[in-house]
Amino acid sequence: MSGLKLRGIRKSFGAVEVLRGIDLDIEDKEFVVFVGPSGCGKSTLLRLIAGLETISGGELDIGDKRMNDVDPSRRGIAMVFQSYALYPHMTVRENMGFALRFAGVAKAEIDRQVTEAARILELEPLLNRRPKELSGGQRQRVAIGRAIVRHPQVFLFDEPLSNLDAELRVHMRIEIARLHKELATTIIYVTHDQVEAMTLADKIVVLRDGAIAQVGSPLKLYDDPDNLFVAGFIGSPKMNFLKGIVDGSVVRLPDHGNQTIPLVAKAAHGSEVTVGLRPEYFKAGGASQLDVTVEMVEHLGSESYAYARHGAGDVLTIATQNDRELKGGDKLSARFDPAKALLFDPAGQRIR
């Protein structure tokens, strides 16, 4: 068993509290992604789990064992760093085998382990090279190989793809997903890239200002966000937020020429709300509509994004699949299903 249990985890650096009580359960063999904007504490949380920082308060269990004060090397974890952190003076083979030398593993066994890891990661032709003779993607694979040979219960990844170019990032993302299947271990992965989070995770933990904003499967967070922050953070392009005022059974949109849409959740008459509409919620045949003027269009081929507004209102992003003729200045009646609209109270919490 190699699940993790975090209870009330806190971390302060001097007077600054970086993590303010994290409660989280991570199942065995689960792929969990911590995601959030920079400074939200996601890397710090990972470093607390790794044992690179001391926990200021709360309890950390890895596989039913209290790990708060256990040395990093005895937590059954392995970590892959953003900077790869390879030993520059050692060959790929030595990099991967270095830890095993100090774990009392026989030389023949080290060789076997390293060869096996190299096979999984397709590093065999590079075993006698030094890190400086490798490309970014190869270095990252060596860093992963160094983690694999230790057979950890839990893999920790700290923004592993941030230093790679876009194409390689997509490639390595698939590699890591494949690796997770092959190794069948728990993975905790930190990223600020919500696409990485969506594509890799079994479970996403969205962090904001040192607290958990929401935990859930990628599609759960996408379809059913608990608050404005998660709604805005997950999904690309971003969800549209429209200021509204509840007016009986409709929501009036003062910034959009007082157009109205049906009220889909319980909210008091006269209360202020925020209406959330994802760009792809706009579809022909929807029961509601917003009349807007297109300002600019981005054609991506498979779909187009129209940036449009009503009068001086906020710009809305509208995704269209079959409107290749659309151009700036066009009038558009953007139709959508009002049942899909999300409502948030002034504090940013979801109204269901």
Place this chain on the structure above:
Amino acid sequence: MAQAKLGRSEQVTGWAFVAPALVLLGIFMIYPIIWSLWMSFQVGKGMNLSFGGWANIIRLTKDPVFIRALVNTCIFFVVQVPIMIVLALLFAVALNDPKLRFRGLFRTAIFLPCVTSLIAYSTLFKSMFATDGVVNNALIWLHVVSGPIPWLQDPFWAKVLIILAITWRWTGYNMIFYLAALQNIDRSIYEAARIDGIPAWARFTGITIPMLKPVILFTTIISTIGTLQLFDEVNNITIGGPSDATLTLSLYIYNLTFKFMPSFGYSATVSWVIVVIVAILSFLQFLIARDRRPAA
């Protein structure tokens, strides 16, 4: 045409800017170096010189004082450089630990000796290590020794004193190089090693030392050259004594030129001996520290 003209005038300007430095370098460095090489083949006293061929080199092999100075210099170099390099490394690693308190104070304290004047500290060492100086008094008071150590009178202790002095003076200087190099090492390499369960000693010998290798090579060569040219300390603290026990090659050159009946040719020969030794040792050190790739 216009461009070529411009190019020529630019060249003239360029050379005009470099010329003063070149002239000064030529007069005060290159000319004396070449002249000293010529001089090393001259024999005779004072200005009464004549060409002697290999005579000076033959004289070297038969000169017991030269051999003495050479052996002394080698002892200083062989004993002192490793001690200082290891000390500087240990200080640097200790002072690089962010958990250490008063780091700035310690760094300054260890570096300070190398900005003090050579004469001032030599004079101070001489008085501190006198038979009734503070060092002996302190050692007696602490019951480390029963009687005063003859720092300046005994050939062995005089060497120890010189080694102590130059180590005190130069350790901080070398430490600064190591500190700078250490601060350039990505911290996550050490974090990765901690997670990998590499013990602290192995992180030092297996990661820190290999990563500092180029700097260690540099400081070793610089220190070797410095020790082979050792002059100020021995001239001020022991004056080469007692009975030439701390006489170094540099001090011997000085004596040959300015203290004894001037023997310019012979002292130039001794100077070139230092040059040759430095060249050989530096070459050897490069050879030892060369980046050896494991057989693929």
